[in-house]
Amino acid sequence: MKNGPTPWIVIAASMASLAAVAPAFARPAPGVPPLADFFEPATTAAAAPDADGFIRRWLLLEPVSKPNPTNTLFTGSYVRAALAPETFPGRFGAVPRDGQAAADGALRWHALDSKLWDVKLFNFAQALGKPKYGVIFWAVTVVDSPREMHDVRMAVGSNSASVWWLNGREAATLFDDRRMVMDDVLSDRLTLKKGRNILYGAVINGPGLSDFCLRFLDADGEPIRDLAIAVQ
Amino acid sequence: MTRLFRPTLGLSLALACQSPATAQLAGDVFIHDPSTVVESGGKWFTFGTRGGGLVSEDGWTWANGPVRPGGGVAPDVVKIGDRYYVAWAVGGGGMSGGHASDVKIMWTKSLDPASPDFEYHEVGTVASSDGVENNDAIDPAFLYHDGRLWLSYGTYFGSIRLVELDPESGRRLEGNEPVDIAIDMEATALLYRDGWYYLLGTHGTCCDGPNSTYNIRVGRSRDVRGPYVDNMGIPLLKGGGKLVAAAQGRMIGAGHFGRIDLGGGIEKMSLHYEADMDRSGRSVLAIEPLLWRDGWPVAGRNLDPGTYEIQSARSGNALQLKVDFVRIPFDARASFMAGPDDPVKPVPGQSLSDVAGTWPKDAVRVDLSAYMVRPNQHWTITPVPEAGGWFGAPYYKITVAGTERALAATPADEVQAVPAFTGADAELWRIDQLTDGSYRITPKTRAGADLALVAIGASTPTLARFDPQSDAGRWRFVRP
Structure with a gap:
């Protein structure tokens, strides 16, 4: 229901009306969960992926407004256009600094470590008092590999659609109205070069609970953990 | 005797x-x-x-x-x-x-x-x-x-x-x-x-x-x-x-x-x-x-020629051309608000002609998605005995139903649909029934390396080493 088309909105609106005429059942508005429930500031020391290989350290840009009442229009053509590198608010391929402004100062980058295996973009936006729906999130991180690794797969899950680039090349695309599950879409076999590999992602959502997860798998499908993740 | x-x-x-x-x-x-x-x-x-x-x-x-x-x-x-x-x-x-x-x-x-x-x-x-x-x-x-x-x-x-x-x-x-x-x-x-x-x-x-x-x-x-x-x-x-x-x-x-x-x-x-x-x-x-x-x-039984959904045993998702999803025209609001006595009528399914014009003309990658009875999810299996075979079954071509678009192995061991079947080895597949009744789908070009069509993600197929203990390489052919 969360991403449903118009009729559900109508029904939800009807239910909201019922609540309005029955104040005895109304609950006090809950407080917004703080950012600290989901993230902590990234440190300067490099972080390793977690035990399952999920990368938790990211530079997240405050959401770019992209109003969409539904996710059903997230075809490949739409998503490629909406998340094209040319739309990136900044120099695509560079690594932003923590606190750096973007979009003429309207948005700001945050260097964070997710406390969870996935990255709760919705809660990131909500905790900062930013738009939660009808948005595009940009994420950047740096994967420092101790050696050149071949036949690696980037394994991504996202809510909703997303596109991911490694060292400037498109590596994975997740189209349509998607839910975030681990190892949903895997890239073609790719190479992690020795040293810094810059990873970009963009997630688009209309009325959904935005988040994503990402890890690298080796040729046997096992998670790669001997990586150093940084945001500098 | x-x-x-x-x-x-x-x-x-x-x-x-x-x-x-x-x-x-x-x-x-x-x-x-x-x-x-x-x-x-x-x-x-x-x-x-x-x-x-x-x-x-x-x-x-x-x-x-x-x-x-x-x-x-x-x-x-x-x-x-x-x-x-x-x-x-x-x-x-x-x-x-x-x-x-x-x-x-x-x-x-x-x-x-x-x-x-x-x-x-x-x-x-x-x-x-x-x-x-x-x-x-x-x-x-x-x-x-x-x-x-x-x-x-x-x-x-x-x-x-x-x-x-x-x-x-x-x-x-x-x-x-x-x-x-x-x-x-x-x-x-x-x-x-x-x-x-x-x-x-x-x-x-x-x-x-x-x-x-x-x-x-x-x-x-x-x-x-x-x-x-x-x-x-x-x-x-x-x-x-x-x-x-x-x-x-x-x-x-x-x-x-x-x-x-x-x-x-x-x-x-x-x-x-x-x-x-x-x-x-x-x-x-x-x-x-x-x-x-x-x-x-x-x-068991060799796969009968015909048109099927090819369903991954890993995720239950269907093999499909990775093309733009085309919506079936439908007034969802009117449907939800319809009364019990409103007349009902059939809604046409989506046909190939409804969508084929939106598909790229050249090779298209394939992926896995929820089965929606859509033209990009239906595959016609046709024996190609003149190309030979392997242990009781001929090689097959696997084409998008109603088209010549043929499932093919890429040189990088990924999977795509080429615009037309040419008879090349990369477009020929072994389809062997496994002991549990599901099927293994093996490209002719990579059979020697024991590669097969494998769902390495919920939505991603590739050519990878076949693991007989895993559902990742098992497929079911379901009549639409």
Whole structure:
């Protein structure tokens, strides 16, 4: 229901009306969960992926407004256009600094470590008092590999659609109205070069609970953990 | 075998001519009582009654092969160490020789006459029937398991018997006495799997062309010496036997089972059909999938040509062209708000013409998604027997239904749909039924590397090493 088309909105609106005429059942508005429930500031020391290989350290840009009442229009053509590198608010391929402004100062980058295996973009936006729906999130991180690794797969899950680039090349695309599950879409076999590999992602959502997860798998499908993740 | 008459199979094989590839196998496939199909030096061999033999390099196209020495009927072959033991019977069968017969053993280090290791050495007789007792010592079958070598033999004339041989020499173990393990059977075979011994054999009447009632039955036991019982608990010594394979389509009289364990979760069975109705009603070799259900062997089936959803056993998602999702025109709000008495009418499904114009003209990658009964999710499976095949099944082309867009392997071992089928090896696929009834889909170009179509993510297929223990490489073909 969360991403449903118009009729559900109508029904939800009807239910909201019922609540309005029955104040005895109304609950006090809950407080917004703080950012600290989901993230902590990234440190300067490099972080390793977690035990399952999920990368938790990211530079997240405050959401770019992209109003969409539904996710059903997230075809490949739409998503490629909406998340094209040319739309990136900044120099695509560079690594932003923590606190750096973007979009003429309207948005700001945050260097964070997710406390969870996935990255709760919705809660990131909500905790900062930013738009939660009808948005595009940009994420950047740096994967420092101790050696050149071949036949690696980037394994991504996202809510909703997303596109991911490694060292400037498109590596994975997740189209349509998607839910975030681990190892949903895997890239073609790719190479992690020795040293810094810059990873970009963009997630688009209309009325959904935005988040994503990402890890690298080796040729046997096992998670790669001997990586150093940084945001500098 | 040998109930009604002894066919002149030697003559039949000599006259064998090239037959069109029909439902089963290509080339020269005429044989009766085929031995277990065994690999030797990269070729696959089977031997039949009266010395006839067939050879193949791929299990699909067969040719007249080397003739084993010894004559007689219904041999079997097993490889132990560097030796191929061959058992065969001389005499018996109920015709001119009555029921007096000897089961003999010989061995060679190669079945291929072109090999320097090819040289048969006769061991001697390991079982006999005297023509008076209720047994006819023909149709021998080996089982080598856990370091012990067993041999079953016999026909309808009395009981099926079991003896133990020395795997070092092929001779009968000293002091070993035959054990009766079944009646109403012939052309037996023994298997071991997951703690059970299986005795397969043929019921019905052989050697009568399209009127042969041959069918393959099975019982099982925890002890190789029995008692073997069927799925209803009926002892095979009292005539029990669960059906494994019978007549189907244009193939009549299934008999003389042999197991071919190809590894990678693929088991097949060799058998003969007494009559291939598309090949003059003659007795032919067949190779078909062997499944296991609830601990019992069951005949599988090559995939019928047709149009299917190809469903991943990993995620349940359907293989599809990765193209833009096209919505079916629908007033969702009106639907939700409709009253119970509002008239209903059919809503047209999405057709190929509704969407094909939105698809890119060139090659398109494929992915996996929830099945939505959409044109980009329906695949037509078509045999391409002229391209050859592998163990009982031809190569197939897999095209988007109603189009020429063909599933193809990429040079980088990914999967795409090319605009049109050209017959290139990259567009040819093996589709082998696995022992659980699902299918493995293998690109012809990468079969040697044991690569197959594998769902490495919920939504991502690729070509990867096949793991028989995982659902990632298992696919189901579902009719739309």
